[in-house]
Amino acid sequence: MSVTVRIPTILRTYTDGKAEVPAEGATLAEVIADLEKNHQGIAARVLDDTGKLRRFVNVYVNDDDVRFEQGLETPTPDGAGVSIIPAVAGGC
Numbered sequence: 469m470s471v472t473v474r475i476p477t478i479l480r481t482y483t484d485g486k487a488e489v490p491a492e493g494a495t496l497a498e499v500i501a502d503l504e505k506n507h508q509g510i511a512a513r514v515l516d517d518t519g520k521l522r523r524f525v526n527v528y529v530n531d532d533d534v535r536f537e538q539g540l541e542t543p544t545p546d547g548a549g550v551s552i553i554p555a556v557a558g559g560c
Contacts, residue, residue: 469494471544473503474551482510491550496529497540499550514552524555 473491475483483489489507493499504511516522520540527534528551534542544550 469544469546469548471499471546471548471550473499474549476552476554478554479510479513479552482507482513493544495538495540496527496534496542496544496550499544500540526553526555527551528553 469492471491471493472488474488475486480486489503491499491502491506493502500511500514503514514522514525514527521527521534528549529537529542529544530548532542534540
């Protein structure tokens with residue numbers, strides 16, 4: 469399955485500044501593995517040391533938050549859009 473992954477600004481150093489990159493995989497885990505193969509170091513920013521999604525990184529497959537789907541096993545249909553969105557906190 470071929471998908472398009474939207475890369476947040478903070479991670480674009482791994483994708484040579486590209487805001488979107490193609491990736492392959494039938495599940496989110498496979499897509500992240502393919503991202504790592506083509507953009508070394510990006511998986512460590514999305515996954516923690518145990519291989520789970522980092523707590524403060526939100527990932528969507530199309531419009532669905534994978535935390536409420538199947539997590540890393542969420543299917544990524546051909547042509548899907550995957551969005552990686554770091555959580556933002558702070559304020560006054």
